[in-house]
Structures are given as structure tokens and as C-alpha cells.
Amino acid sequence: MRRFIPLVLLGACAGPEVPSPDFYACDSPAFDEHPHADRYAGILEDGLALGLPAISVAVRSPEGLWLGAAGEADLSQGIAAEPCHRFYIGSVSKVFGATAALRLVDQGALSLDDPIRDHLPAEVVAHIAGAEVATVRQLLSHRTGFPDYVDATFILEVFNGGVEAMTVRETLEAYVYDARPLFAPGEDLSYSNSNYLLLALILEDVTGQSAYEAVHTLVTEPAGLTDSWGRSEGPTALVRGYGSLRNGALVDHSEVTARVMSEAGKLDGGVVSTPADMVALLDALDTLLEPETLTEMQDATAVTHPDAGLMDGYGLGLMRLDTDYGPAFGHYGGVWPFAALAYHFPEQDTTVAVSVSGEVEGVGAFIDGPGVFEAVFGAP
Template sequence: MRTLLLLAAVASLGVPAPDLQPGVDAIHALGLPGAQARLVTEDGRHEVATSGFGDLATGRPVPPDGHFRVASTGKAFVATVALQLVGEGRLRLDDPVERWLPGVVRGNGNDGRRITVRHLLQHTSGIHDDFPDYTTEADFQRHRYDVYTPAQLVARAVAHRPDFKPGRGWGYSSTGYLLVDMIIERVTGRSWWTEVEHRVVRPLGLTGTSWPGLSPLVPRPHARGYQVFETGRQVDVTEQVVVDPEAAITSTTRDLNTFFRALLGGRLLRPAQLAAMTRTVPVDPGLAEILPGARYGLGLFQRTLPCGGVYWGHPGGGAGYVTDSGVTADGRRSVVLSVNGVLGNAPEDFIRQQHAADELVEGALCGAGGAETTRPQQG
């Protein structure tokens, strides 16, 4: 049922790590199937804690370094590649979408000539999101292996009028990041995942991170992923084709810690591009209720630490898994949490689950050693 591993990479004279076990136990106690978390301290020590079940049918526990779908946490990978291309002079943040994808964003008030790459990365494009979303168990079972092309998904979005004029509001849009994927492919002549793999995964040695393409499977070992539909019970949704490309990325808590530490530590982006990534705008009031105090940069959320300063990361939820992450502004202390299910579909369910995750993440980052107190950049 529960596991606690403390892996010392340095002598015990280093900064002590807080105990993650109460946090993952509290998340499981809410009624969620299971959870795993990994903290990496300033001196490189790892603490891993798990709680609950990796398989509700067999009672198998959550594996301590199991694979999971990262969901929207994958946007941080895509944004990193886009900003690397900016640093190389091959792409500009102020390039209009029309320059790279002529005629793709057009109709019903949508205009790719007025939407920039920056708008897409910062969720300020106004492009409506209309990815398939199954609210009943029968719908999920019927459509779990459906495949959509990027063109089909963009067409669904531009069939709606924009939610607001570009740059005049904030609205989470996975379609916007799908367009960034397409722009990366147009700029480089290679698939977006090939670029992520070449520029991020291989250089950082992220051996537990992969992209399944159209495969419905999650690499082993893994906790099975669950979703709550209209019946209120946890339904096993592990096996499915994930429509949102970067949401299908699978990883581990070890790899995501390595990625976020490298990103905020300046190992993946030049200073100008990292500064652009961490220049933030307010999120919409609805999301702010779930993520209090959140602001958004380019592929990263900024949150305020109760012990002072800010932290960065990108949550993700869907396809049976919910991911939360946090790294201090200097990239030296980080934590990643994966939960293999959700409480329900009501707003209060999301808020309860997110607030429990926040307590674990913020408690880990505010442990001995404190937090980086760099003043946040605001756009």
C-alpha cells in the first residue's frame, strides 16, 4: 500500500528533505486510487513516496518510479523547443501564424495574420478549444481508439468564433499548442516529437520519457489510470489513443524533475529566451480559483510559495493521470507528483484535488533550504 524510499546522493550533512509520505497519503485518502511523488533537493538527494493502488482490480501498489501520461505538462517541452528555435534565429515570437501555416487559421473571425507564436504559447490567442471530451463511460468505450489528424482538430476549433481578440484575454487552448507543434515541423522539416527528442530528451538522458504516437499503451511499469464518469465509479482508462499530441507523452517523476531543473537552471534555453518564457500574464478567473495566484508565461505556470518567492511548473490532467510539478526559480529544488485518477468532474472535485496537490508541492519546496526569492517578471 505505501512505500517510502530515501535515496541519498550525497552525505547526510546536506539539506534535509521533508517527508513526502503524509502528502501522498492525504491525496489517496481523498478517495483517489493512488499517488507517487519525487523530491530532488538542492544537494541532489531524492525522496520518493507512494500511496494507494496502482491497480484497483488486483490491489497492486503504485510503482515508485512508474510511467504515466504527462498530459498538459507536455506543453513545457513544446514551448522549450519553440524557444530554442527562437534563440537560433529560425523563428520569432512575433511571427504571425499565417507566415508558417498559411490559410490554416481562418474563418468565423479567426485570423492567423493577427495571431502570433507568442499568443499561442501564452494562451492569449483567443482560439477556441474543441478537443473531443467524453463525459459518459459509453462514449469513452466507443471512442477510446479514435484517431484525429491535426488538421481535423484545428478545423474543429476554427469552426467556432474566437473567445476574444488576440492579446486581449487569456484562455487555455490546447489547439494553440497543436499549432505550435505544426509550426515546429514547418520550421525544422521534422516532426515536433523528433525535435523534442533530439533537443531535450536525449541531451538530458530522459530514458523514461517517450511518445507513443498512436499506440494506446503506457510503458511498464505503470500505475493504471482511472477516470470518473456519470456513474461516479473509477473506470480504468489506461488503454486509449490520446488525441492531444503532447499530452500523450509518457514520463516518470525522475525524468520530469530532471527536465524542470535543467530548464529553470538555464541548461536548455539562452538567457533571453528563458526570460521570455518566465514573463507572465494573469490567467482567467475560473482557472485562478483552481490555481490560486497563478500566472502564465510561455509554457510554464508561475505560482507563489507560502514561504516566499515563486515556483514554476506545469500541471496536466487527462487520459487517466494528473501531474503536478514545481521547481524553484533557480532550478535547484524540485518536486513532481503523479496521481492515477480524479475525484470527479464537478468544479469542487478539481479544486479539492488540486489543493491537496498544492499542499504537497509547496510543502516540499518550502522544506529545509527554503525557496529562491527571485522577483517574478510580469508582462
């Protein structure tokens, strides 16, 4: 299957400001002695064999929780990666945003059938075709037809250093306003990061908080997550991101990623987290949400769109994979040069999350999942 990275950024090389060693100090959570620890550690070994600078893994199975990390969080200072170190998680951020919205649905403050126009500034609605009729449900499930702002133009401008820190509104104005829709809302499914920029504005309207504050209040705090933050909040213990040149040399691109994702509300890809927190979030969905709401979240529309990539269906902020180990619900994510996956396997009562730093040859096939899942469960 093809590589699927929902949010990809490229950037020109610039001299990064390297944090002090104290920046990386953190306390890794306790975890269990696991009977499959050697097998899980193989994921770390495979990642290092590819040349990844850093990799972190969390697996929660019926036997307990296992955490592991390998490589270096900061190559220039030789800071060893630890399970408590945070990574950009790219579009796994969408699970955080969708869960916040669904919590508001359970509280009666929002309806999935609400027209998004009821919760968006009039100017935004006026400049996005279909925004008058699209619903919150269609927004969460990528059925609006709104074009993806992360297109070739955006990527080229980032690569050339032309994209500075922009708010959600500024990003929409620059890349989505007055663009031709892909289809009328509800007619098809096409993955679009623009939907989750609009979700940030909806959360702000309904809660009166910033999007990241709303996610903290509605999701990270009640789920007991301690290592997940919106990037604008300036988290510490954040792993550096490295891209590889054609000669194989690694270049620190952390400042490019930070610049593009620094403004509040980038619920399409702006959250930083740890694999342990991503596992904890997926495991907490059945307590955060009412049963019928979680069922709707997992009710994934089959994907036939050519840009679907590595998902068999999409629900409300959750991808569905049909695997040899049963269905899996979660998300892939990528914000260059970071990538992540987080999936829950109900039939196995197991949840796995992986974060990597580094765009190296072979990382796409590695993070796409099948090899990781085989390491977790064994050969099918």
C-alpha cells in the first residue's frame, strides 16, 4: 500500500538554535516488565537500522504497558532519547481535536448535524464554497469537499522559506479562501487538513477558549495526559527533527517545523505528544465519550478516493485499518521530518503508538504499520 502522510512539511536548511541540555530533562512514566519486551524492542532496533535519529514506542496489551525509546533526541549534544521525550505527531492531532468536539456533543453544547456556519466567523463562511451547508459531522469525517491547504503550492512555499507562523484564519485566507471545492458537502470523502483548521475555530466559538485550551480542558486533562501540548504552549523535552540530504547526511530542520506549527489552533497537526500519551488517549475514548458517540466516531466510511492511502475507512477523526489482527482504529501522522502512528486493536485489547524523528530512506514503509503490527502481535 502507498505511503500516507496526512500533513507533510518541507523546509530549507537554516542554522537552528539548539536548546540547553536541561531542556530535555523529563521523567519517564513507570511501565511493566512485559513478557513480549524483546519482541517490542525489535521495533526500536528496526528503526535505528534505517538510520532514524530517534524512535519511541508504547504498547499496552492485556499483559501490561511497555515503553521504549532509542537513538538521540538531539544529535548535536548526544542527548539519549527517552520515553518521556515529546515528538510532533502530525495528524494524530486530529484525534485530539475530534475527541474534544465529540465531548461537546455529549455535553449538548454542539451537534454533529449543526451547520458549521453557525460556529464560524461570517467572513470565513463567505469565502469557502460549501461552508454554508456543510455540517460538523462532514467536517470531522472529511466529507466537506474543502480543498486541502497542504498542497503543492504550500509545500513549495515552505521549502523556499516563504511560510512564516500564521494563525488559523491567516492560513485559511492564504490557501483556502475562494478555492474551487472538490465536491459538494456529503457527496464524497477527500482527506483535507483544512477541515481541522475550521474545527479549531468551532471549538473556540463553542467553548470561549483557544482551540488548544479547549483540547486541554476536554481531552488531555480528563484523560490524565501529562505530555501532550499544543505547540504554541512551548513544551520542553521536544525531540529535534532531522531530514536527510541526498548524500545521507542529516540536517536539523526543527526550526522550520516549529515556525510553521507555532501558532495556536493547528489541530490538523500542531500537537506534540509521546507514544505513552497517544496510547492512553485511545484507551480512554470509551470513558471520555458516551458509548453511542464512540460508535459514531468509529463508524468509518469506506475509502475509495485515490488519495486515501493507508486507510480502509474514516470515521469522525479516526482512521480504520482492516488488518490480519482485526480492525484497528487510530491515526497516522506526519509533519516533516516527524512521523507517528497510534492504533487500538479491539479484538486484541491492545494499543500501540510509535513516534519517529527523521526523514530517512525507508521510513515510509516502516511507519506505515504492517511491520510494526507484526512485531507487536507476531506473524499472522
